Amino acid sequence: MKKEPTLLPIRILGDDILRQKAAEVAEIDEEIKDFAQDLTHTMYIRDGVGLAAPQVGRSIRMFVIDPGRRDDDAKNPIVMINPVIEEPAGESSSDEGCISVPEVFAEVKRHDKIKISYTDLDGKRHTGEVSGFEATVIQHEYDHLDGVLFIDKISALAKLKNSVKIRQILSTAVDGVNILKEK
Numbered sequence: 001m002k003k004e005p006t007l008l009p010i011r012i013l014g015d016d017i018l019r020q021k022a023a024e025v026a027e028i029d030e031e032i033k034d035f036a037q038d039l040t041h042t043m044y045i046r047d048g049v050g051l052a053a054p055q056v057g058r059s060i061r062m063f064v065i066d067p068g069r070r071d072d073d074a075k076n077p078i079v080m081i082n083p084v085i086e087e088p089a090g091e092s093s094s095d096e097g098c099i100s101v102p103e104v105f106a107e108v109k110r111h112d113k114i115k116i117s118y119t120d121l122d123g124k125r126h127t128g129e130v131s132g133f134e135a136t137v138i139q140h141e142y143d144h145l146d147g148v149l150f151i152d153k154i155s156a157l158a159k160l161k162n163s164v165k166i167r168q169i170l171s172t173a174v175d176g177v178n179i180l181k182e183k
């Protein structure tokens with residue numbers, strides 16, 4: 001483990017990498033472990049409950065989540081590598097936002113319950129059933145690995161309401177790269 005985690009630049013809507021299907025992680029080596037640390041650090045600095053690798057410019061199948069952060073300050077990050085979602089059931093909708101689509105919030109319909117399998121940083125495979133907010137966060141992050149953004153799943157009305165912001169975000173893209181500017 002290295003000493004100081006790095007704050008990674010965030011790719012925002014209009015960046016091509018957010019629309020690509022990410023590749024499986026072949027090997028969990030020291031570099032991937034360092035990257036996971038940076039990804040986690042960046043999620044907390046950006047006040048997120050989840051962050052996927054493509055959002056920081058790497059098209060690989062991994063993300064970090066910490067759904068408990070919504071309710072308290074304790075940090076319990078879970079890094080999920082090569083995740084697979086199975087047996088989706090039920091329906092729930094809630095307001096979502098995304099670090100890669102700043103200041104846009106809208107309701108998204110998702111499954112209420114899923115079975116999730118993933119590899120952790122020690123190379124161990126886990127399988128578990130999750131529901132509610134945690135299931136929502138996992139489905140949102142998982143979508144990033146397939147080039148899908150939450151705004152693809154919002155109503156036409158919500159798209160219209162957010163169209164100015166969406167156009168603003170898209171307008172800063174240059175040659176398929178769009179990096180969040182520091183405020």
Ligand SMILES: [Zn+2]
Nearest residue numbers: 097098099100
């Ligand atoms: Zn997102």
